[in-house]
Amino acid sequence: GAGVSQSPSNKVTEKGKDVELRCDPISGHTALYWYRQSLGQGLEFLIYFQGNSAPDKSGLPSDRFSAERTGGSVSTLTIQRTQQEDSAVYLCASGAGTSGSATQYFGPGTRLLVL
Amino acid sequence: AQSVTQLDSHVSVSEGTPVLLRCNYSSSYSPSLFWYVQHPNKGLQLLLKYTSAATLVKGINGFEAEFKKSETSFHLTKPSAHMSDAAEYFCVVSNDYKLSFGAGTTVTVRA
Numbered sequence: 001g002a003g004v005s006q007s008p009s010n011k012v013t014e015k016g017k018d019v020e021l022r023c024d025p026i027s028g029h030t031a032l033y034w035y036r037q038s039l040g041q042g043l044e045f046l047i048y049f050q051g052n053s054a055p056d057k058s059g060l061p062s063d064r065f066s067a068e069r070t071g072g073s074v075s076t077l078t079i080q081r082t083q084q085e086d087s088a089v090y091l092c093a094s095g096a097g098t099s100g101s102a103t104q105y106f107g108p109g110t111r112l113l114v115l
Numbered sequence: 116a117q118s119v120t121q122l123d124s125h126v127s128v129s130e131g132t133p134v135l136l137r138c139n140y141s142s143s144y145s146p147s148l149f150w151y152v153q154h155p156n157k158g159l160q161l162l163l164k165y166t167s168a169a170t171l172v173k174g175i176n177g178f179e180a181e182f183k184k185s186e187t188s189f190h191l192t193k194p195s196a197h198m199s200d201a202a203e204y205f206c207v208v209s210n211d212y213k214l215s216f217g218a219g220t221t222v223t224v225r226a
Contacts, residue, residue: 004158031212043205043216056213091158098212101147101166106159 002026004107006092012113013082021077021110025094032075033095033104034067038088046090049075050098082114117142117208121217128196129225136191136220138206148189149207149214150180159205165189176200196224 005024013019025032034046046059049069060066064083069075079086089111093104122137140146147166151159163174170182176199180191189206201224206217 033212033214035214042218043214045213045215048212093159100209100211101164102212103149103161103164104214105161106151108158 004092004094004105006090006107006110008110009108010111010113012115014115015084016081018078018080019082019112021079021090021112023075023077023092023094023107025073025075025092026105027073029094029096029105030072031095031098031102031104032069033093034075034077035091035093036061036088037091037109041088043091046077048098079112082112084114087112087114117146117210117215119206119208119215119217121204121206121220123220124218125221125223127223127225130198131195134191134193134196134200134222136204136206136222138189138191138217139187140189140206140208141187142208142210144210147209148180148182149209150174150178150189150191151205151207152202153205153219154202162191162204196222198224198226200224 007022032049037043047057051072052069064080067077089109091109093106095102095104118141120139149164150162162178163172165172165182173179178193203219207214
């Protein structure tokens with residue numbers, strides 16, 4: 001079956017521009033997560049959704065970052081006024097539940113480069 | 116609080132020899148533990164997970180891991196490395212919805 005998909009796969013932007021990253025989770029998965037993978041920081045949790053609600057936004061690095069989820073499905077991560085330190089791979093994952101034992105299934109990621 | 120320490124940043128093995136990737140965890144509660152693999156320019160793929168059932172967990176592609184509570188370890192092993200095992204491996208701990216990743220171990224397989 002179809003896994004988690006993300007678009008675009010690569011994005012190059014200029015400092016100060018806004019970008020939108022999209023995630024399509026596995027059908028029927030109620031939980032959706034965003035992580036960031038960067039050379040200096042490794043893999044970091046950003047935000048998670050249960051349905052359309054985001055109970056935990058604690059990992060978002062600044063108020064330039066926001067995310068939404070609509071229809072309990074697609075999610076968009078938006079970065080406003082991008083900075084060079086935002087360059088990273090942004091990974092999305094989805095899961096059938098939010099317990100600690102629930103498996104998170106990852107997409108291929110969006111590679112963002114801010115010039 | 117939860118955290119993971121992967122003891123080796125890089126492991127190099129010859130094809131056909133055993134692989135051992137070491138992981139120690141810290142958790143306030145009984146954790147769930149995972150190993151994920153990431154091939155170059157690919158997403159993360161689940162190898163196996165421990166969720167308080169059997170302490171020896173078998174995963175895909177011949178990998179297995181043993182949960183040792185007394186040592187707070189969750190080491191990953193494979194009896195015979197294959198060229199396709201060259202990748203980065205992440206040990207992960209979770210008490211709830213939030214995964215905490217180790218820094219990763221890069222595996223190189225020599226022909």
